[in-house]
Structure formats: structure tokens, C-alpha cells
Amino acid sequence: MDRGGRAQLLLDQALDRVGFSERDKAYATHLVYGTLRRLRLLDFLLEPHLKAPDRLPLEVLWILRLGTFEWLSGKPDHARVSPWVEEAKRRYPPLAGLVNAVLRRLKPREAPECVRLSLPDWLCQAWRGFFGEVGFAEGFNEPAPLFVTAYRPVDLKPGPIPDSYVWEGPKRDFSALGLQPQNPASLFAAKLLEPGPGEKVLDLCGGAGLKAFYLAARGAEVVSYDLNPRRQKAGAKTARRLGLKVTYRTQDLREPLGEKAKKVLLDAPCTGTGTFRSHPELRYRLRPEDPKAMASLQLALLETAAGATEEGGLLVYAVCSLTEEEGEGVARAFLERHPEFRPEPFSCPFPVLREGLGVYVAPREGLDGFYYLRLRRVDSRA
Ligand SMILES: C[S@@+](CC[C@H](N)C(=O)[O-])C[C@H]1O[C@@H](n2cnc3c(N)ncnc32)[C@H](O)[C@@H]1O
Numbered sequence: 001m002d003r004g005g006r007a008q009l010l011l012d013q014a015l016d017r018v019g020f021s022e023r024d025k026a027y028a029t030h031l032v033y034g035t036l037r038r039l040r041l042l043d044f045l046l047e048p049h050l051k052a053p054d055r056l057p058l059e060v061l062w063i064l065r066l067g068t069f070e071w072l073s074g075k076p077d078h079a080r081v082s083p084w085v086e087e088a089k090r091r092y093p094p095l096a097g098l099v100n101a102v103l104r105r106l107k108p109r110e111a112p113e114c115v116r117l118s119l120p121d122w123l124c125q126a127w128r129g130f131f132g133e134v135g136f137a138e139g140f141n142e143p144a145p146l147f148v149t150a151y152r153p154v155d156l157k158p159g160p161i162p163d164s165y166v167w168e169g170p171k172r173d174f175s176a177l178g179l180q181p182q183n184p185a186s187l188f189a190a191k192l193l194e195p196g197p198g199e200k201v202l203d204l205c206g207g208a209g210l211k212a213f214y215l216a217a218r219g220a221e222v223v224s225y226d227l228n229p230r231r232q233k234a235g236a237k238t239a240r241r242l243g244l245k246v247t248y249r250t251q252d253l254r255e256p257l258g259e260k261a262k263k264v265l266l267d268a269p270c271t272g273t274g275t276f277r278s279h280p281e282l283r284y285r286l287r288p289e290d291p292k293a294m295a296s297l298q299l300a301l302l303e304t305a306a307g308a309t310e311e312g313g314l315l316v317y318a319v320c321s322l323t324e325e326e327g328e329g330v331a332r333a334f335l336e337r338h339p340e341f342r343p344e345p346f347s348c349p350f351p352v353l354r355e356g357l358g359v360y361v362a363p364r365e366g367l368d369g370f371y372y373l374r375l376r377r378v379d380s381r382a
Helices: 007-017 022-037 039-049 058-072 077-091 093-105 121-131 135-141 184-191 210-217 229-242 290-307 325-337
Strands: 146-150 164-167 179-181 200-204 221-226 246-250 261-267 309-319 341-343 352-356 358-361 370-377
Touching (some): 007 022, 022 058, 039 093, 058 077, 121 135, 121 352, 146 210, 184 261, 184 370, 200 210, 200 290, 210 221, 210 229, 210 261, 221 229, 229 246, 261 290, 290 309, 290 325, 325 341, 325 358, 325 370
Parallel strands (some): 200 221, 200 261, 221 246
Antiparallel strands (some): 146 164, 146 179, 309 370, 341 370, 352 358
16 A cells, blocks of 8 residues: 555455455454544544654554554454554564554544544645535545445345445355446436437446446446446456446547447546545545546546537436536536536435535445536537
8 A cells, every 4th residue: 555556456455365254354344444544533643652653664653553543443452452562573573662652542632624534634625615514524434335236136235226235244246146336326327317228328438337237237228438448348247247238349538439329428537536435545645636637637528428419318427526626617617618518407316415517425324425417418519
């Protein structure tokens, strides 16, 4: 992680290598994700006890952060300190005493809101300005349920929208069970197209085709475009296992498309600021200039999507981001240039953070934060 790796991938690889029981795997996952989600707060709690945290070996710093997370979670002293001291003894024996002393001396400390939420100041302040409050971000620091979309009848706990369920228990070979892990907020972007049997749908920036699977299952004739053939190959394999037909085409979508349809979905690449729960390291890596740079790519992709939408057709723009730039900012800039498109209202089944021009979904109850905009092409350009 310190060298730029992604927590989700690294943890899955590590857990595949060790012979942990399912219970231990679940606890290791809770520790790693919990520590990363609250990292800024943990460092703030450690601050009064460390003279020069920057000079500590990184492994010792992580031991202290993990131990502080357990303290924050209310684990009793007798169970929580000695395992970390033993770990320090194995790695840096001279620092085991320091680990012991610091973990025993931890005290509650009043943190400013952005620190308590473990958000970078620039994003915390931008959210406060745009949404009027930032307390919703606490939702990113809670454990994430595993949602699956079902392509066969199942006996599982229902999720917040039809076809979405909650998977409880260890991970499995999901496609063999007719299931696809997917956040309901992501599934809803595909539902907004209201695909009908036999209808042609273009799934732009489709990646592996998670949204394409839902559209194909409704009987639509789906063509999924993306720049990344590796993702598409993996998607084609999953589609076959789920018994769904999706056509994949590889193209840079900053260039115009050679075909059109009445239904077009653009699930654009984004900063991922709505996905901090499942990508907990992302918030510390993003830079203040990223949302603006992403918005200019999104606008170029939306141009292509608009050109591929037939008159009278529907165009859905979605991003798993909560910034003004990538949502309303893109929508405003697009509509200024395209009077032939009108926002088409819809009712959102999730908690809403802000609505007007499009809808921002609040990252509560395990949902990813999303922005959706549904547009109707009302008139062809002369
Ligand atoms: C948000 S992800 C899509 C996720 C996918 N729709 C799903 O539901 O699983 C954005 C995708 O945009 C693709 N992408 C980024 N830049 C692109 C470009 N210039 N042309 C085409 N695809 C692009 C990425 O490869 C990535 O798969």
C-alpha cells in the first residue's frame, strides 16, 4: 500500500496465501479496512505520543495504527496490546517498548470534523460548500455489506432495489451461482435506461460489462464499448457463465462512434469519490486538481455518447463520484452546448444528498455515492 498498491487487491492476494480460518480472514479484513478508513483520525490520536512519526520504520507505524484502531473499536486492554507488542518484537525488537507504552497511553482527543471523518481537508471543505454539510461521509467509514445482483431466482436477503441482494458469509464463485457482486447504486444506473426486450442499447465505458449484464438480462441487444480489452475479455467470460449475450467492442470513446441507438449509457471514468468505503486508500491519494481534470475527460466522452443517441432516445450519464465538477458541472457544460437534450426526471429509490440537475446518492446503508443524469434527445440538430 505504501508503494501505491490497492488495498482490496493486496488483501485478497494476501488472504489467499495464508491458511486463515474464515473467521480470522473476516477479522483481518475488518482491521485492514477499518484502519485505512480512519487513518487520518488514528494518526491524530497517535500524534501526542510520538515525537517523530515520520522517522519510525513504516511497519512500526502501521502496528501502532492497527493497535489504535482496535482501541478505538473498544477492544479491552488485556486483549489488544500484547499481540502488537509481540509483532513489534519480531520486526523491530528495540521499538517493542515504545509500541507497548503508546498503545497503553492512548486517550480520547477531540478532533476537527474533517479529521474525525478521515477526509483530506480540500475535499472535506469542497463537500461542505457544495452539499452544505459533510456528516454523510461517516457512511464511508462503516463496514460494507456485499451486494450481489441475481440473474437466477435466489433465497437471499433482499437489497434496497429489485434484483439486488445481500450476500452474507464467505466469498464464493459467484457467477457459478448466477450472481454478480455489484453495488445497488451501480445497478440503478443501468435500470434508469428502462431497457426493453429486443431494444438496442449502447453501454459506453462498459468495462467488464457489469451494467451490460443487467441490460442483456432484460432482453436488450447490448453492445459494450471500452478502451480496455483485458477488462472486456474478463467480462465476456463472466457473461458466458451467467448465460447472457453481450457484444464487446474496443474503442477510445473520445473518438466518435460508428453506430447509434435509442438507449445509451455512459458510466464514465471518475475520481471514485463515492467509493471510499470499498477503496479506503483512495481518499489519501486524490489531489485537489483531479475532479476538474476528470470532468474534462467526462465531457469529451459525453460528446461521443450524445452523437450516438438517436432522436427521441435516452442518454444516461453516471459516475461513482460526488464532486460538483464531475456531476452538475459536467451536466451544465453539456446542456449549454446541446439544447437538443433535456433532463428527464426520475424518482430515486435511495437516500439523496442533492438533486436538481441530476441526483447525487448519499453513501449510506452500504450504498456507493453516485451521480445520475438522465437526458432525452428531443430534437435533431439541423
Ligand atoms: C466506471 S468504469 C466502468 C464500469 C462499468 N461500466 C461497470 O459497470 O462495471 C469506467 C471505464 O471507462 C473506461 N475508459 C476510460 N477512458 C476511456 C476512453 N477514453 N474510452 C473508452 N473507455 C474508457 C475504463 O477502461 C473503465 O472501464
